[in-house]
Amino acid sequence: MGEIVQKPWLAHYPEEIPTHIDYDEKPLQEYLKEAAKEDPDKILLHFMGKEMSFREVYDAALRFANSLRSLGVEKGDRVAIMLPNTPQSVFCYYGALLAGATVVQTNPLYVERELEHQMVDSGAKVMVCIDLVYGRVMNVINKTQLEHVIVTGVKDFLPFPKNLIYPFIQKRNYGFKPEVEYNDSTHSLVKLLKGSKVEEIPLEIDVKEELALLQYTGGTTGVAKGVMLTHHNLVANTTQCKEWMYNTDHGNEVILCALPFFHVYGMTVGMNYAVMDRSKMVILPRFDTKQVLKTIEQQQATIFPGAPTMYIGLINDPNVKKYDLSSIEVCISGSAPLPVEVQQRFESLTGGKLSEGFGLTEASPVTHFNLMWGERPTGSIGIPWPDTDVAIISAETGERAEPGEIGELAIKGPQVMKGYWNRPEETEATFHDDWLLTGDMGYMNEEGFFYIVDRKKDMIIAGGFNIYPREIEEVLYEHEAVQEAVAIGVPDPYRGETVKVFIVLKDGAEATEKEFNEFSRKHLSAYKVPRLYEFRDELPKTMVGKVLRRALVDEEKKKSESITKQSS
Known part of the structure; x- marks a missing residue:
C-alpha cells in the first residue's frame, strides 16, 4: 500500500505533544x-x-x-x-x-x-x-x-x-x-x-525482540490466541500515553485502577502508566459503583481509566450526587464505544474530561485517542497517537480508501505486536505489508479524525444493506429510559439478517417496544430500524465491562437452531 505521505491528523496536535518520540531502549x-x-x-x-x-x-x-x-x-x-x-x-x-x-x-x-x-x-x-x-x-x-x-x-x-x-x-x-x-x-x-x-x-534484554507479555485475546471468534508483546511495545505505548496527557501534573496524579490489570488496557493506562509517571495508583479488586464513588471522594482520584459501562453505572447510581467527584481531571474511555450522552453527563457531574479512544490487544493496546484539551468531534475515536500510522483499506479494491469512505483500519506503530504465539499462519493473515489489520470498519474524515462504524464481523447485512450496530446503539442511548443497549443481527428468511436490540432500562424507567419503534423510525433509515426488541435486567459482560455481543449472537443462533429442529 506504500507509505502514507499526508497525515492530516498531525495538524490537530497541540505544540505540547510531539509527533515523534525517542523511546527509552530499556525493559519495562x-x-x-x-x-x-x-x-x-x-x-x-x-x-x-x-x-x-x-x-x-x-x-x-x-x-x-x-x-x-x-x-x-x-x-x-x-x-x-x-x-x-x-x-x-x-x-x-x-x-x-x-x-x-x-x-x-x-x-x-x-x-x-x-x-x-x-x-x-x-x-x-x-x-x-x-x-x-x-x-x-x-x-x-x-x-x-x-x-x-x-x-x-x-x-x-x-x-x-x-x-x-x-x-x-x-x-x-x-x-x-x-x-x-x-x-x-x-x-x-x-x-x-x-x-x-x-x-x-x-x-x-533485547527490548525490541524479547517478550515481556503474552496477552491472550478474548477468543470470541474461536480459540484464544497469545499476543506477543515485547518490552519495547509496552514501553512505547505507555510513553505515548504519558505524552498524550501533557496537561496533567506528572508525578503527582492519583490514578483510580478499577480496570483489571490482567487486561492489557488496565495494565497499560493504569499500572504501567502509574509506575512510569511515578504517580499513585489506587487499586480496587473489582468494580462496584458505591465503592468507586466513595474512593474517588476519599482518595481524591484525578485520573480514572474505564469502560463505558463503568461510567454508565456511575451516572445512573441514585446516590451519585452525594459524593464529591470534583477531583477528577481526566477519564480515559476504551474497550467499547462511548455513547455521547454518557460522556456529556459524566463530564457535567465531575467537571473533568471524559474522552474516548481506540485500541486492540495486538497494539498494546492504544492506537487512537481524542484530545483531552482540544477539539473532540462527536462520535470520533480521535486521532492516531505519536508514531502511529493508520490507513483505511477499501473492501472493494484492497487499496487505501478516500476520506469518508468506509474500510478496514490498518495500523503501523511501535506498539504493534510481534505476532501470535506459535501461530505463524494466523500472524501472516493478520498483517498486510507490515500493516496490522484490525478487523474494525471505519473511516477518516477530511480533517483526519477517525470513526469506527463497527467490527467487521459484527456488521449486519439485511436485504443487501450494510448496517452497523453502533449507529443503532447511539440512537437508542439518546432515549431517556435507556441505560444500556446492544444491537445484533439475527437470521431472517427474507432479508438474510434483521436487527434485534437488547435493552436495559434505567431503574424506575418504563418504555414499550412500540415506543422504541416509533423513536427509532424518527432517527434511523427504515432498513436500519430494529425489528425485534428484548428487555433485560443486565447484559453479559467481560471483566472490563465490555458487552459480550458474541454471547447474545450465540444465544439467538441456538434459539434459531432449536426452532428449526422442532419444525422439521
Missing part, C-alpha cells in the same frame, strides 16, 4: 527500579487502606523474582499471573520481568477449559493465583506444563485489622473458605517472599 521493569532508587519513599499504591512505596514494591518484586529463580524459572520462561487487582498483582508482574520471564496474564474468572487452553498453549512453568481459584488450577494442572503453583489471598496484603476480618467476608461472599494443600509444588506467596533475597538479577 527498569522504570520501577529507577523510581525505587530515586523516589524510594514516594507512595506507589493504595489498596483498601494499605499503602506501599516505590521501594517497598520494588523490594517485593525482587523477592518474587528470586523466588521464581529458586523454583527453576529461567530467562524466557512463561509465568502466569491469575490475580485480581491487588498489591501482589503489581509486584508479581514486575517481579516476573525482573527474573527475565514472560508474563502470561490470566483472568481469574476463567473456567477450567479456558484455563487449560491458555496454560497448554503458553507452556507456562509457574503460576501465581488467588486462593479462590486454587481448586480450578489443581483440576487442570496435570494436563499442563505447570511445575509450581504459588497461592496468595486478598488478606495477605491488607492492613490490620482488615486482614483478620477479610476471611469471614470472603466466606460470606463466596460461600466457602479456600483450603490450600501446600507441598513441594504448591507454595504460599507470603512464605516464599519471607525466605527470599532482595537481590537484583543480572539480565541482558
Whole structure:
C-alpha cells in the first residue's frame, strides 16, 4: 500500500505533544527500579487502606523474582499471573520481568477449559493465583506444563485489622473458605517472599525482540490466541500515553485502577502508566459503583481509566450526587464505544474530561485517542497517537480508501505486536505489508479524525444493506429510559439478517417496544430500524465491562437452531 505521505491528523496536535518520540531502549521493569532508587519513599499504591512505596514494591518484586529463580524459572520462561487487582498483582508482574520471564496474564474468572487452553498453549512453568481459584488450577494442572503453583489471598496484603476480618467476608461472599494443600509444588506467596533475597538479577534484554507479555485475546471468534508483546511495545505505548496527557501534573496524579490489570488496557493506562509517571495508583479488586464513588471522594482520584459501562453505572447510581467527584481531571474511555450522552453527563457531574479512544490487544493496546484539551468531534475515536500510522483499506479494491469512505483500519506503530504465539499462519493473515489489520470498519474524515462504524464481523447485512450496530446503539442511548443497549443481527428468511436490540432500562424507567419503534423510525433509515426488541435486567459482560455481543449472537443462533429442529 506504500507509505502514507499526508497525515492530516498531525495538524490537530497541540505544540505540547510531539509527533515523534525517542523511546527509552530499556525493559519495562527498569522504570520501577529507577523510581525505587530515586523516589524510594514516594507512595506507589493504595489498596483498601494499605499503602506501599516505590521501594517497598520494588523490594517485593525482587523477592518474587528470586523466588521464581529458586523454583527453576529461567530467562524466557512463561509465568502466569491469575490475580485480581491487588498489591501482589503489581509486584508479581514486575517481579516476573525482573527474573527475565514472560508474563502470561490470566483472568481469574476463567473456567477450567479456558484455563487449560491458555496454560497448554503458553507452556507456562509457574503460576501465581488467588486462593479462590486454587481448586480450578489443581483440576487442570496435570494436563499442563505447570511445575509450581504459588497461592496468595486478598488478606495477605491488607492492613490490620482488615486482614483478620477479610476471611469471614470472603466466606460470606463466596460461600466457602479456600483450603490450600501446600507441598513441594504448591507454595504460599507470603512464605516464599519471607525466605527470599532482595537481590537484583543480572539480565541482558533485547527490548525490541524479547517478550515481556503474552496477552491472550478474548477468543470470541474461536480459540484464544497469545499476543506477543515485547518490552519495547509496552514501553512505547505507555510513553505515548504519558505524552498524550501533557496537561496533567506528572508525578503527582492519583490514578483510580478499577480496570483489571490482567487486561492489557488496565495494565497499560493504569499500572504501567502509574509506575512510569511515578504517580499513585489506587487499586480496587473489582468494580462496584458505591465503592468507586466513595474512593474517588476519599482518595481524591484525578485520573480514572474505564469502560463505558463503568461510567454508565456511575451516572445512573441514585446516590451519585452525594459524593464529591470534583477531583477528577481526566477519564480515559476504551474497550467499547462511548455513547455521547454518557460522556456529556459524566463530564457535567465531575467537571473533568471524559474522552474516548481506540485500541486492540495486538497494539498494546492504544492506537487512537481524542484530545483531552482540544477539539473532540462527536462520535470520533480521535486521532492516531505519536508514531502511529493508520490507513483505511477499501473492501472493494484492497487499496487505501478516500476520506469518508468506509474500510478496514490498518495500523503501523511501535506498539504493534510481534505476532501470535506459535501461530505463524494466523500472524501472516493478520498483517498486510507490515500493516496490522484490525478487523474494525471505519473511516477518516477530511480533517483526519477517525470513526469506527463497527467490527467487521459484527456488521449486519439485511436485504443487501450494510448496517452497523453502533449507529443503532447511539440512537437508542439518546432515549431517556435507556441505560444500556446492544444491537445484533439475527437470521431472517427474507432479508438474510434483521436487527434485534437488547435493552436495559434505567431503574424506575418504563418504555414499550412500540415506543422504541416509533423513536427509532424518527432517527434511523427504515432498513436500519430494529425489528425485534428484548428487555433485560443486565447484559453479559467481560471483566472490563465490555458487552459480550458474541454471547447474545450465540444465544439467538441456538434459539434459531432449536426452532428449526422442532419444525422439521
